[in-house]
Amino acid sequence: MKLQISTLIIAFSLTLTYNINAQGACSTLLESIENASLDEASVEFKRLLSYKNPYCDTTGSDFEKLMKKVSTDLLEVKASTDQVLGSMGEPYYKGSLADYENQKVTIGRDGKPSGKSLPPSYKLPAGEYFAVYLWRKKDYLIFAFKGGNATATKWWQKGDY
Secondary structure, X not given: OHXXXXXXXXXXXXXXXXXXXXXXXXXXXOOOOOOOOXXXXXXXHHHHHHHOOHHHOOOOOHHHHHHHHHHHHHHXXXXXXXXXXXXXXXXXXXXXXXXXXXXXXXXXOOOOEEOXXXXXXXXXXXXXXXXXXXXXXXXXXXXXXXXXXXXXXXXXXXXXO
């Protein structure tokens, strides 16, 4: 009798663990990322982004695949700034190149850094306006805009000079 109860408890625990893990915050609910429409991929990307789960920050994860899919699709349709922000969420930085340099990290008189850690401006694609998304605290997805539309995207990793 004790063995049966122990087996039942273990089986229940495994089932519960499996169900919790199956709904993990890093897994997509889409049937296929590649075949998803821009709207479907964008909704799913923002869903995963909302969890702020550090375990999603792995190379080859569904989160990374969705980020790349959405950015590629937005570039293909030459999306407006509003479309990009609506599909990707609020960026780490958005603004013109002139403002970009003013936002970069500087060391104040007290020795404390202020500003944003941004890719060097010579690594940016040509554009009038930029939206920079930070991923894994070291990878950047950069959108360049001309005339209000996305004209280029680029990935940059910290330390890649």
